Amino acid sequence: MIGADPFFWGAILLGILAAGLIGWLIGYYFSRSKTDAAEAIWIAVNNAVKDAMKANTEALPAHAADLRRILEARLGKTLKFGGELASNVKVLELAIKGEIEDKSPVPPQPALAAAATKDSSAAAAAANVTIVSVLSQPASSPVVPAPSAKPGKRPMTTQERNDALRLAVAKFDDYWRHKKDRENDIREVVAELTNPGPKPAQHTHGPADGLSGSSSQH
Numbered sequence: 001m002i003g004a005d006p007f008f009w010g011a012i013l014l015g016i017l018a019a020g021l022i023g024w025l026i027g028y029y030f031s032r033s034k035t036d037a038a039e040a041i042w043i044a045v046n047n048a049v050k051d052a053m054k055a056n057t058e059a060l061p062a063h064a065a066d067l068r069r070i071l072e073a074r075l076g077k078t079l080k081f082g083g084e085l086a087s088n089v090k091v092l093e094l095a096i097k098g099e100i101e102d103k104s105p106v107p108p109q110p111a112l113a114a115a116a117t118k119d120s121s122a123a124a125a126a127a128n129v130t131i132v133s134v135l136s137q138p139a140s141s142p143v144v145p146a147p148s149a150k151p152g153k154r155p156m157t158t159q160e161r162n163d164a165l166r167l168a169v170a171k172f173d174d175y176w177r178h179k180k181d182r183e184n185d186i187r188e189v190v191a192e193l194t195n196p197g198p199k200p201a202q203h204t205h206g207p208a209d210g211l212s213g214s215s216s217q218h
Helices: 006-054 060-097 110-127 158-176 179-193 207-217
Strands: none
Touching: 006 060, 006 158, 006 179, 060 158
């Protein structure tokens, strides 16, 4: 092999260089694909946001619905996973903190209680006054304000809905307009979901473990 023809060594060197070039091209292609995906998602959503921001009152609901459709098409799986995950994590955090939502009725305000006491005292004083008349008028009982009921839901008026849509689109635009930050967010999510992390420890719990545990209890 040492005395082989120089063309032989040249062919081997050329093959190594070609393999390295192919590997670099493949890596570059996949890295560019990820970059282009993040940028393409941002552009598609941003275009829908800008269209909704510029829409007049009549076209606003349709443009807002189009923005929601594009978000579902480009980030639907992420939103579903993130939303359900966040709600369950919140329950876990509240349990760890030992906190619970207090749904007990709100006690009456001091001002209302004082007003009720004042009305009751005034009514009692009026009842002690003797008035000579044909018909004696009974003292009125004090009016105690009833506890306020929890407000229910109702459909928005057209003006309320348009105002809510304007506010929601403007708030979303204020968040989404930071292009580099949102693209980095997308790439970080992809990197986190594709990173297997450290190998988990192997837990060996076979049928024998269950039998031994049950037998030890008897």
